Amino acid sequence: xNLSGYFILFTSMLLAVLLMIMPLPDGLAFxxxxxxxxxxxxxxxxxxxxxSLGSALFFGxxxxxxxxxxxxxxxxxxxxxxxxxxxxxxxxxxxxxxQQALLMMCLAAVYSFILFFVQSLLxxxxxxxxxxxxxxxxxxxxxxxxxxxxxxxxxFRIT
Amino acid sequence: MxxxxxxxxxxxxxxxxxxxxxxxxxxxxxxxFVVTRIKSVLQTMVTPLEYAVAxxxxxxxxxxxxxxxxxxxxxxxxxxxDQRLLLExxxxxxxxxxxxxxxxxxxxxxxxxxxxxxxxxxxxxxxKNDAFSHEVLLNRGANSxxxxxxxxxxxxxxxxxxxxxNPLNARAMLVSDSRSAVPVVNERTQENFIVIGTGIAxxxxxxxxxxxxxxxxxxxxxSSGMGGHFxxxxxxxxxxxxxxxxxxxxxxxxxxxxxxxxxQLVVLPIES
Numbered sequence: 001x002n003l004s005g006y007f008i009l010f011t012s013m014l015l016a017v018l019l020m021i022m023p024l025p026d027g028l029a030f031x032x033x034x035x036x037x038x039x040x041x042x043x044x045x046x047x048x049x050x051x052s053l054g055s056a057l058f059f060g061x062x063x064x065x066x067x068x069x070x071x072x073x074x075x076x077x078x079x080x081x082x083x084x085x086x087x088x089x090x091x092x093x094x095x096x097x098x099q100q101a102l103l104m105m106c107l108a109a110v111y112s113f114i115l116f117f118v119q120s121l122l123x124x125x126x127x128x129x130x131x132x133x134x135x136x137x138x139x140x141x142x143x144x145x146x147x148x149x150x151x152x153x154x155x156f157r158i159t
Numbered sequence: 160m161x162x163x164x165x166x167x168x169x170x171x172x173x174x175x176x177x178x179x180x181x182x183x184x185x186x187x188x189x190x191x192f193v194v195t196r197i198k199s200v201l202q203t204m205v206t207p208l209e210y211a212v213a214x215x216x217x218x219x220x221x222x223x224x225x226x227x228x229x230x231x232x233x234x235x236x237x238x239x240x241d242q243r244l245l246l247e248x249x250x251x252x253x254x255x256x257x258x259x260x261x262x263x264x265x266x267x268x269x270x271x272x273x274x275x276x277x278x279x280x281x282x283x284x285x286x287k288n289d290a291f292s293h294e295v296l297l298n299r300g301a302n303s304x305x306x307x308x309x310x311x312x313x314x315x316x317x318x319x320x321x322x323x324x325n326p327l328n329a330r331a332m333l334v335s336d337s338r339s340a341v342p343v344v345n346e347r348t349q350e351n352f353i354v355i356g357t358g359i360a361x362x363x364x365x366x367x368x369x370x371x372x373x374x375x376x377x378x379x380x381x382s383s384g385m386g387g388h389f390x391x392x393x394x395x396x397x398x399x400x401x402x403x404x405x406x407x408x409x410x411x412x413x414x415x416x417x418x419x420x421x422x423q424l425v426v427l428p429i430e431s
Contacts, residue, residue, distance in 0.1 A: 022212045023285040053170075057177050061184075065201045066209065067287065068294065068323050068330050071194050072184035079181060083174040118185070119291045123338040128358060 316416030
C-alpha cells in the first residue's frame with residue numbers, strides 16, 4: 001500500500017470522529033449515527049491486514065479526548081467492536097448487504113452498551129429511548145458508507 | 160498478496176492487552192492521576208479541530224442572520240430597547256436597595272460584608288448533547304481564571320458548572336446532564352429541593368420529593384446556594400408537571416430557566 005492509501009485510511013476515520021463530535025441541531029443529534037463504527041467496520045471488513053485493534057484504540061482515545069470522557073472509555077468500546085469484527089470478517093464477506101447492515105447495528109449496540117455501562121459506574125444515568133436511535137441509524141447509513149469507501153478504495157487501489 | 164489468515168490466539172492476546180491498557184487508563188483517569196493531565200494537554204492540542212467542526216453550524220446561523228427581514232430586525236430592536244429601559248430602571252432600584260442594605264448592616268454592626276462579584280463573559284464554541292452527557296466548550300480557560308466547579312450562568316438563570324479546564328478553554332456540564340444536581344429553593348414556599356438533570360435538554364427533575372410535598376405547577380425554583388457550588392438567587396427552572404401516581408416519590412418535571420439547546424453566551428461569576 002502506498003502513502004495515499006494510508007492517508008485515505010487515516011482521513012476517513014478522522015472524518016468519522018469529527019462527524020461524531022460535530023455540534024448539531026437537537027433533532028438531528030438524536031438520530032446521528034455512530035460514524036466511527038461504520039467506517040472502522042468497513043476498513044476491518046475490507047483490509048483486515050491493515051486496520052486492526054491498534055487503530056481502534058487510537059481513534060477511541062481520540063474520541064475520549066474530544067468528548068472529555070474517561071480516557072479509555074470509547075477506546076474500550078471501539079476495541080471490543082474491532083475484535084468482534086476481526087473474528088467475523090470471513091463470515092461477513094458472505095453476508096448480503098442487509099445482513100451486514102444488521103451486523104453493524106449489533107456492533108453499534110455493543111459499542112453503546114459498553115459506553116453506557118462504564119458511564120453508569122461513574123454516575124446514575126438512565127437508559128432512555130433516544131439511546132436506540134443512533135444504533136438504528138448506524139445500520140441505515142452502512143450501505144452508503146460501504147459504497148463510498150469502496151469507491152475510494154478502488155480508485156486509489158488500496159490493498 | 161495480503162495475508163488474510165491470522166492466528167486467532169494472537170488476535171485474542173492483542174485484544175486482551177488493549178483491553179487492559181484501556182482499563183488501566185480509565186482507572187488512572189478516574190483517580191485523577193497523571194492521565195488526567197495528559198488528557199488535558201491532548202485536549203489543548205485538538206482544540207483547533209473542535210473549532211473547525213463548529214463552523215458548519217455557525218455558518219448556518221450566519222446565513223440565517225444575514226437573511227433576516229428588515230421589519231423583523233426593527234421589531235427586535237424595539238423590543239430590546241424596551242427591555243433595556245426596564246432593566247435600567249430595575250438596576251437603579253437594586254442599587255438603592257444595596258445602599259439601604261449596607262446602611263442597615265452597619266447599623267446592626269453585622270459581620271456580613273457585601274461581596275462585589277466580578278463577571279466574566281464567555282462564548283460557547285460547541286454544544287454536545289447525547290444520552291450520556293450535555294456539555295459545552297467555552298472559549299475561556301484557566302488563563303482567564305476559570306476553575307473546576309465554578310458556576311456557569313446564562314441571561315435567564317443557571318446553565319451549569321465547569322468540569323474541566325485547559326489554559327485556553329473550559330468544559331461546562333449543563334444542568335440537564337444526568338450527572339448534574341443543583342440545590343434549589345421553591346420561591347413560593349422556601350422549601351429546599353435538589354434539581355437533577357435527566358439527559359433531555361428541555362426537562363429537569365426534582366429528586367426524592369414525597370407525594371404530599373407542597374408544590375404547584377408554575378412554581379419558580381431558584382438556586383439556594385447550599386453546598387457552595389452555585390451562587391444563590393438565580394433561576395433554575397419552573398415546575399412543569401407533577402405526577403403523584405408513582406410509588407414512593409412524586410415524579411416532578413422541571414422546565415429549565417435557560418434554553419440549554421441554544422446556549423451562546425454565558426457569564427461566569429468569579430469571586431473576588
